[in-house]
Amino acid sequence: MNRKGLAIYLCGAALFLCLYFFENNTGTRIVLLCSVLIPLMPTVRRAVSVKDTAVKTGLPVQTVKTFSRAETDEPGDIRAYLPGDPVNRIHWKLSAKRDELLVRPPLSSFTVEEKTEKSSESAVPAKHYKKLSILIGLIAIALSLILLFVIPQARYALEAICNRVFQASEAVNSYVYEYYPVSSEQPVWPAVLFLGIILGACIGITVITGSRLMSLLLTSGCVVYQVYFGLSFYAWINIALFVVFALAMLKRPFRRKSVTMLVSAVLIISLGIAIFWPGVDAETERLSEKLRDRLSLVTESIAGGTREDPTGEKETRHVHTESLLYGNETALANKEYRLVTREEEEISMPRYVNYLRTALLLMLVVVLLILPFLPFFWLNARRKKALRARMIFGSEDKNAAVYALFQHVIAWLEASGYSEGNLPYRDWPQNLVPRLSEDYARRFKDCVAVFEEAAYSDHVLSEHERQQVYDLMRETEKLMKEKADTKHRLLLKYRDCLWI
Amino acid sequence: MRPQLEGVVNEIGKVISGKREAIEKILLALLAEGNVLLDDVPGVGKTTLAVALSRAIGLNYRRVQFTPDVLPSDLVGFSVYDKQNNAFTYRPGILNGANLLLGDEINRASSKTQSALLEAMEERQVTVEGQTYPMQKPFMVIATENSVGTAGTQFLPYAQMDRFLLRLSLGYPDYDAQMDMLRRRQNNNPMEEVSCVLSKDELLCMQKEAMAVTSKDSILDYITRLALASRAHEAVEVGISPRGALFLDRAAKARAYIEGRDYVTGTDVQAVFKDVCAHRVLLKEQIAGISVPLLLDELIKNVENPDRHSIRDIFGK
Numbered sequence: 001m002n003r004k005g006l007a008i009y010l011c012g013a014a015l016f017l018c019l020y021f022f023e024n025n026t027g028t029r030i031v032l033l034c035s036v037l038i039p040l041m042p043t044v045r046r047a048v049s050v051k052d053t054a055v056k057t058g059l060p061v062q063t064v065k066t067f068s069r070a071e072t073d074e075p076g077d078i079r080a081y082l083p084g085d086p087v088n089r090i091h092w093k094l095s096a097k098r099d100e101l102l103v104r105p106p107l108s109s110f111t112v113e114e115k116t117e118k119s120s121e122s123a124v125p126a127k128h129y130k131k132l133s134i135l136i137g138l139i140a141i142a143l144s145l146i147l148l149f150v151i152p153q154a155r156y157a158l159e160a161i162c163n164r165v166f167q168a169s170e171a172v173n174s175y176v177y178e179y180y181p182v183s184s185e186q187p188v189w190p191a192v193l194f195l196g197i198i199l200g201a202c203i204g205i206t207v208i209t210g211s212r213l214m215s216l217l218l219t220s221g222c223v224v225y226q227v228y229f230g231l232s233f234y235a236w237i238n239i240a241l242f243v244v245f246a247l248a249m250l251k252r253p254f255r256r257k258s259v260t261m262l263v264s265a266v267l268i269i270s271l272g273i274a275i276f277w278p279g280v281d282a283e284t285e286r287l288s289e290k291l292r293d294r295l296s297l298v299t300e301s302i303a304g305g306t307r308e309d310p311t312g313e314k315e316t317r318h319v320h321t322e323s324l325l326y327g328n329e330t331a332l333a334n335k336e337y338r339l340v341t342r343e344e345e346e347i348s349m350p351r352y353v354n355y356l357r358t359a360l361l362l363m364l365v366v367v368l369l370i371l372p373f374l375p376f377f378w379l380n381a382r383r384k385k386a387l388r389a390r391m392i393f394g395s396e397d398k399n400a401a402v403y404a405l406f407q408h409v410i411a412w413l414e415a416s417g418y419s420e421g422n423l424p425y426r427d428w429p430q431n432l433v434p435r436l437s438e439d440y441a442r443r444f445k446d447c448v449a450v451f452e453e454a455a456y457s458d459h460v461l462s463e464h465e466r467q468q469v470y471d472l473m474r475e476t477e478k479l480m481k482e483k484a485d486t487k488h489r490l491l492l493k494y495r496d497c498l499w500i
Numbered sequence: 501m502r503p504q505l506e507g508v509v510n511e512i513g514k515v516i517s518g519k520r521e522a523i524e525k526i527l528l529a530l531l532a533e534g535n536v537l538l539d540d541v542p543g544v545g546k547t548t549l550a551v552a553l554s555r556a557i558g559l560n561y562r563r564v565q566f567t568p569d570v571l572p573s574d575l576v577g578f579s580v581y582d583k584q585n586n587a588f589t590y591r592p593g594i595l596n597g598a599n600l601l602l603g604d605e606i607n608r609a610s611s612k613t614q615s616a617l618l619e620a621m622e623e624r625q626v627t628v629e630g631q632t633y634p635m636q637k638p639f640m641v642i643a644t645e646n647s648v649g650t651a652g653t654q655f656l657p658y659a660q661m662d663r664f665l666l667r668l669s670l671g672y673p674d675y676d677a678q679m680d681m682l683r684r685r686q687n688n689n690p691m692e693e694v695s696c697v698l699s700k701d702e703l704l705c706m707q708k709e710a711m712a713v714t715s716k717d718s719i720l721d722y723i724t725r726l727a728l729a730s731r732a733h734e735a736v737e738v739g740i741s742p743r744g745a746l747f748l749d750r751a752a753k754a755r756a757y758i759e760g761r762d763y764v765t766g767t768d769v770q771a772v773f774k775d776v777c778a779h780r781v782l783l784k785e786q787i788a789g790i791s792v793p794l795l796l797d798e799l800i801k802n803v804e805n806p807d808r809h810s811i812r813d814i815f816g817k
Contacts, residue, residue, distance in 0.1 A: 422804060455718065456718065456719060456765050
């Protein structure tokens with residue numbers, strides 16, 4: 001299991017399993033459980049053959065390891081980092097495994113790769129094309145969103161669509177919705193058009209960038225929609241949708257192995273749900289009902305209740321509540337109460353407030369969707385930082401290399417509980433002897449001298465000295481790995497990012 | 501340790517048993533061109549140490565036994581009317597011509613005599629009646645202070661204490677050292693055996709080299725943090741002065757040089773920290789459980805040493 005996979009998997013699984021317990025429609029359940037699988041997908045992808053890549057970095061060749069996964073897995077054009085290569089091309093994962101810096105081929109995206117194959121042009125125009133398409137996609141999304149709310153026809157169409165969804169939901173559930181005041185003859189095509197553009201642009205960006213986050217968000221949106229409105233598609237539609245999303249999340253080019261794994265996992269889960277938990281369970285239904293009510297309350301409180309009149313009348317249907325409350329029969333008879341005019345309403349509660357509230361709600365939803373993945377982002381940032389520190393290990397500046405290497409040794413010792421606190425490193429060995437081997441303490445002592453020379457003197461160190469400290473670092477890693485228990489292993493790997 | 505200095509220490513070790521550490525520290529002060537204040541009971545070998553040191557390096561040794569009526573002119577010299585020439589001629593004092601001056605019981609001297617000596621220590625020159633006379637090079641003062649029998653004495657003010665690089669205490673010899681000393685003195689005077697193993701010029705050269713030792717910014721940063729921490733400590737009235745920080749750097753350089761390195765490490769600073777700084781720190785009041793050495797230990801323990809301090813730059817922790 002690779003690290004990113006684990007992080008995403010845990011977060012995603014937590015999110016989707018939470019939803020799962022409030023849903024009992026078989027189709028939606030399948031989607032939810034399958035969604036749990038999605039984050040697992042990147043991990044299916046595995047390491048590369050190192051045989052045909054040029055190895056030209058500062059680190060000695062002995063660090064090169066061959067991994068068990070197939071040699072044919074990765075295209076051979078991953079190569080060693082050379083000075084001048086852009087940093088964002090560095091293949092961090094691979095570099096970490098190999099303990100040396102490797103860069104990706106100039107283009108990693110699926111579609112663009114195809115293009116270059118055809119035209120065999122250089123990477124630069126393709127890259128521009130890619131950036132341009134992303135930009136166009138984003139602009140299209142933004143424009144559609146704005147137009148959707150600015151053009152009255154589109155807005156009414158959107159409301160009509162919502163009404164239809166409400167209708168459909170009411171037909172199969174016991175919910176009651178407050179409908180938007182639009183006539184049922186309202187044509188829906190303008191909203192469908194804009195929504196289609198937005199969806200298309202989202203999918204397009206996903207395809208071009210190979211971003212897995214977008215697919216994840218789409219899946220999440222799909223799931224939330226089904227759960228919130230109590231509307232489920234047929235199970236097979238759900239499965240198809242899920243497969244599409246999941247495929248979008250796979251690292252391109254597709255691996256036969258990962259696709260097989262994906263399909264079999266979906267089959268197993270679908271069958272399992274269909275056989276063991278079919279139909280509706282009263283207890284779950286009650287719980288999910290409760291949650292949905294609570295959610296609608298929250299939505300109501302944020303988005304507000306007032307809605308706009310579509311017919312363009314001068315007066316809204318909002319009755320002046322006070323005149324109704326205190327008015328008596330005669331007042332009613334004399335028609336002393338009156339309707340609130342649009343202008344009055346505009347003063348007491350401007351329309352843009354409602355838009356702001358809706359925007360706030362949307363942001364809240366997005367934040368909630370992203371929240372579970374924050375630990376992953378955090379871990380990833382730490383890891384990249386650690387990797388950047390490792391870059392120095394093989395640098396031409398031997399002093400910097402020795403310095404970084406030795407501090408790395410210290411970081412290992414500290415993370416494994418061998419820290420001597422604020423003692424100078426020179427005094428560490430005497431306390432290390434009883435806990436580690438005498439031989440190790442002796443080597444440590446020798447390396448402290450080298451380290452001090454690197455840190456505090458103007459001397460230029462030799463490759464031999466760097467090698468000496470490098471050996472100590474390998475030895476420390478080995479020792480600490482051997483001694484670590486399961487908990488420490490996790491800490492070393494994820495919290496301290498030493499175990500790469 | 502550098503072989504030449506090792507030789508000096510061994511020579512001095514012939515007359516003083518079991519005090520190797522103190523000898524090394526005094527050598528350190530000599531290399532750092534600083535002065536030493538020995539705070540000790542009588543008869544533990546302060547004079548012997550100074551004499552042996554001057555013999556081993558071939559320094560001119562002078563000694564003043566301070567009493568309340570020793571005058572500044574005894575130290576810096578004075579002018580006397582010469583009848584034949586009909587002019588004043590300068591008679592050099594004890595400071596002129598001395599490489600190593602042992603000022604015994606400096607706390608018994610009057611304050612004006614003390615200040616005359618201290619000025620000479622600081623400026624390395626004496627000025628008498630408008631005429632400036634430079635001191636010999638190298639020049640070092642070892643002043644002693646008795647902590648017993650202090651009636652009628654004038655202790656050095658804090659400000660003047662600050663001018664000594666080190667304040668040391670020899671202490672009584674242990675059983676073996678005492679036995680060894682007695683045995684050696686049975687027949688002959690071991691002082692005769694001390695031979696000159698280092699010339700004055702070599703010493704001057706070494707002083708130069710010692711001051712050329714590299715102190716990187718990380719070390720200076722450490723010294724600064726130590727000084728600031730001592731000033732900010734709640735129990736401290738007066739912390740390590742800027743001069744104290746300077747002296748700390750110099751002493752650390754000399755220690756690195758003695759160790760045979762040409763760069764200062766955090767360990768060097770820690771090794772000299774207590775001797776350099778103990779007499780520069782004044783506690784607010786006598787709080788139970790706090791003494792200056794304990795406080796300095798605490799500082800070393802709490803202030804992050806330079807080895808670790810920069811770990812953040814690399815790993816962002």
